[in-house]
Amino acid sequence: MSRKHRVYRRGRRPGYVTTELPSAGHRQRAAAVQTQVAALERRAQRLAAVAQQVVAQRFAPACVLINRRAEVLYLNGPVDRYLQLPSGELGAELAAMARPGLRARLRTAVREAIQADKAVSVGGVRIKKNGGYFAARLLVDPLRHPPEVQGLYLVAFDEEDGGHRPRLAEIAPPEPPREGTERAADYEAIIHQLEEELRATREDLQSTVEELETANEGFRASNEEITSVNEELQSTNEELETSKEELQSLNEELQTVNHQLEHKLTELEATNNDLNNLLASTDIATVFLDRGLCLKRFTAATKRLIRVIETDVGRPISDFALNFTDPELLADAERVLQQLAPIEREVQDVEGRHYLRRILPYRTEDDRIVGVVVTFNDVTSGKEHERALERLAAELDERVRARTAELETAIAALRESEEWLSLAVHGTGMGSWDLDLRTGTGRWSKNHVEIMGYEAVSGGEATMGMWRSCIHPQDRERVEHGLEEARRECSLFASEHRILREPEGEPRWLSAQGRFFYEGDEAVRFVGVAQDVTERKRMEQRIAELAEEERQRLGRELHDAFGQQMSAIGMLAAALASELLAGTPGADQAARLESMVDQAKAELAGIAGGLLPVPVNAQALSIALEGLAEEVTELYRIRCRFEVEGRPEVEHDVAATQLYHIASEAAHNAARHAQTDEIVIRLEDRDRVHVSVRDQGVGIGPEIAKERRAKERRGFGLDIMRRRCGLAGGILQIESPPEGGTLVSCFLPKGQ
Numbered sequence: 001m002s003r004k005h006r007v008y009r010r011g012r013r014p015g016y017v018t019t020e021l022p023s024a025g026h027r028q029r030a031a032a033v034q035t036q037v038a039a040l041e042r043r044a045q046r047l048a049a050v051a052q053q054v055v056a057q058r059f060a061p062a063c064v065l066i067n068r069r070a071e072v073l074y075l076n077g078p079v080d081r082y083l084q085l086p087s088g089e090l091g092a093e094l095a096a097m098a099r100p101g102l103r104a105r106l107r108t109a110v111r112e113a114i115q116a117d118k119a120v121s122v123g124g125v126r127i128k129k130n131g132g133y134f135a136a137r138l139l140v141d142p143l144r145h146p147p148e149v150q151g152l153y154l155v156a157f158d159e160e161d162g163g164h165r166p167r168l169a170e171i172a173p174p175e176p177p178r179e180g181t182e183r184a185a186d187y188e189a190i191i192h193q194l195e196e197e198l199r200a201t202r203e204d205l206q207s208t209v210e211e212l213e214t215a216n217e218g219f220r221a222s223n224e225e226i227t228s229v230n231e232e233l234q235s236t237n238e239e240l241e242t243s244k245e246e247l248q249s250l251n252e253e254l255q256t257v258n259h260q261l262e263h264k265l266t267e268l269e270a271t272n273n274d275l276n277n278l279l280a281s282t283d284i285a286t287v288f289l290d291r292g293l294c295l296k297r298f299t300a301a302t303k304r305l306i307r308v309i310e311t312d313v314g315r316p317i318s319d320f321a322l323n324f325t326d327p328e329l330l331a332d333a334e335r336v337l338q339q340l341a342p343i344e345r346e347v348q349d350v351e352g353r354h355y356l357r358r359i360l361p362y363r364t365e366d367d368r369i370v371g372v373v374v375t376f377n378d379v380t381s382g383k384e385h386e387r388a389l390e391r392l393a394a395e396l397d398e399r400v401r402a403r404t405a406e407l408e409t410a411i412a413a414l415r416e417s418e419e420w421l422s423l424a425v426h427g428t429g430m431g432s433w434d435l436d437l438r439t440g441t442g443r444w445s446k447n448h449v450e451i452m453g454y455e456a457v458s459g460g461e462a463t464m465g466m467w468r469s470c471i472h473p474q475d476r477e478r479v480e481h482g483l484e485e486a487r488r489e490c491s492l493f494a495s496e497h498r499i500l501r502e503p504e505g506e507p508r509w510l511s512a513q514g515r516f517f518y519e520g521d522e523a524v525r526f527v528g529v530a531q532d533v534t535e536r537k538r539m540e541q542r543i544a545e546l547a548e549e550e551r552q553r554l555g556r557e558l559h560d561a562f563g564q565q566m567s568a569i570g571m572l573a574a575a576l577a578s579e580l581l582a583g584t585p586g587a588d589q590a591a592r593l594e595s596m597v598d599q600a601k602a603e604l605a606g607i608a609g610g611l612l613p614v615p616v617n618a619q620a621l622s623i624a625l626e627g628l629a630e631e632v633t634e635l636y637r638i639r640c641r642f643e644v645e646g647r648p649e650v651e652h653d654v655a656a657t658q659l660y661h662i663a664s665e666a667a668h669n670a671a672r673h674a675q676t677d678e679i680v681i682r683l684e685d686r687d688r689v690h691v692s693v694r695d696q697g698v699g700i701g702p703e704i705a706k707e708r709r710a711k712e713r714r715g716f717g718l719d720i721m722r723r724r725c726g727l728a729g730g731i732l733q734i735e736s737p738p739e740g741g742t743l744v745s746c747f748l749p750k751g752q
Helices: 024-059 103-116 180-281 300-304 329-339 380-428 446-452 464-469 473-489 534-579 587-611 620-636 653-673 702-713 719-728
Strands: 062-066 072-076 120-129 132-142 153-159 285-290 295-298 343-349 354-363 369-378 431-436 441-444 461-463 493-500 507-519 522-532 639-645 678-685 688-695 731-735 742-749
Touching (some): 103 120, 103 132, 103 153, 103 180, 120 180, 285 300, 285 354, 329 343, 329 354, 354 380, 431 464, 441 446, 446 522, 461 464, 473 493, 473 507, 473 731, 473 742, 507 534, 534 587, 620 639, 620 678, 653 678, 653 688, 653 719, 653 742
Parallel strands (some): 639 678
Antiparallel strands (some): 062 072, 120 132, 285 295, 285 369, 343 354, 354 369, 431 441, 431 522, 493 507, 507 522, 678 688, 731 742
8 A cells, every 4th residue: 555654455366256145244354353453554654754753853963955056955963953943935035044153154165166166074163042152064065866856955064073062152250260271271262262262253254255255256257248338239139120221111012012013013914814815805816926836825716727626725736637738837937036026927717718718926015936826818898899899990980081071071961060050159149168268268259248248358269257247246166056056066067147237237147058068177177068048948937937926816716616625515514424324324425425535625725725825925925934844744744933033025026936945845855855854944135135954864875866966867856946046046055064965045135
């Protein structure tokens, strides 16, 4: 059970079998025996521990176990005679615990044992305790066995005379004077003891001074080393700061380079994608070869001419089977690499198709030649067209000879037609002009000079300023707008406007048409014709008045005659529906008839309202447009509001009617086609009357505008509004504002 204390338990021997008899008394006795054995073993262990403790206390010297830092690890024996034990845990320095007289010798002996790594013995140490001194001997021995205690030191204390030396406090006071010899011996003993104490004190002081000098030298050396190390650390710190700044700068440069590389990689990826898509989408067979004429890349169309697959990249072009005849391919590629000039040849494949084979040098961005590019452009259709052109050229020669005779006849007829045209132009009173926009000068025909009211123009020459100065001030902005639109859209200029004839300044109506001619994108010439249409405009004004009178008459007739008849029919249908009970035959038809009559009355009222003129007074046009907004809101379930600024007045009923119909046409078009949820009708009076209709819908994009212009040329679309605006003498503009939607504006000069 305990090998240390030589207490054992008997074990079972192999080969023997213990058989327990089923006897209750035997089991009880066995249990009692085991209890007694266990008690004996515990008593033996306690006796052994007590014996060891008694022996250590009575016979073992006082000793202390320390480490290399002279820290106390373990105490054994009566160490209180030599040390002053602190309260609490151990671990303090051994010299700090030594009693007076022992401290210096103990510190010196421990240091020598640690430095020399050998046992150091010191004798004749006088230790002070309880006011007296006793002689002691100490031993500092480094421990080497077992390995667990290596690096530890055992400090042992022992008294030299095995007992207590007489202490100064224990010396009896002087006895009564005795014999001289005995008194001298007692004084000598005291003197000897004092000298011994003085010698020990001097030795301790000398040892302390030496240790202090050694410590000071070590401190000085350490201070110098620390100073040197501090300077080195400061230098290193400065270098580290410099390195840190350099690293930060380098890091910023690397970040900048990284961003540039990322941007370049993005551009390269986009370029690579574009190149791949270009090569995949083109139908031109393209082969990229390096300087050794080995395959680098090819397009999908190349497989029709060369039997290659994707894994053939890197093989020489001479290893492939060609589906076309071109014995000069390799020689031309070598020549391009040497001369750096492209070479073109026409080749034909096995199916009879013709290709234009072209070889160019492959240049890099730094202008290095790293290979060639071979392209095969299918020119079969071109060859067929060339043969067809040859046939057509032959036929054309025959036709030219036949047409030459016809042309001579036509020239004679043209001269005759020019004479007739000149007579016709002179007879109809039409004038013409040809203006050079670069110089601002041009020529007017004789009829045009007369139409414009000038007596004569030197040599028929006139300027663009003269042409503009004749335009009526109220029509000048509209004409300028038409000129700018025709110039911008390369379209025909057509305008009917008033002019002021010189010198009397009589306003006349002029119908002008012209066209701009361009050099590149610049308009350099303006050619056109003009005709005095004053009488026609007067007739149109009269026709408009007569049409308005007829419209009024028809509106009154519809309201008075047909309206009354429809009301009577409605009353009869309502009476019939009330007489027929619900569910009887004809009741549903009667109700349906009543509904249709009401609907017809509403439509008739709308038609009559549209035919009736707009009343002309100070508030006439505003009231009519406000009613139009309410009508659009009710009819289309779209919010339509009317806004008015100032006190706009229109003097003539024809102009007011045309403005109303223009606004009505624009509002109904916006409600039906603009996909908007709000329409604004606005009437303003500034330097001229301005009527506008604006929506927030899809607007007029380039395609829609182009389609509308096409419809206008065919006589549909916005032509009606333009004609009404012309009858009123105003300017019509249709545009899409930047914020979206469509804006229809009609500007009417005051006095119209």
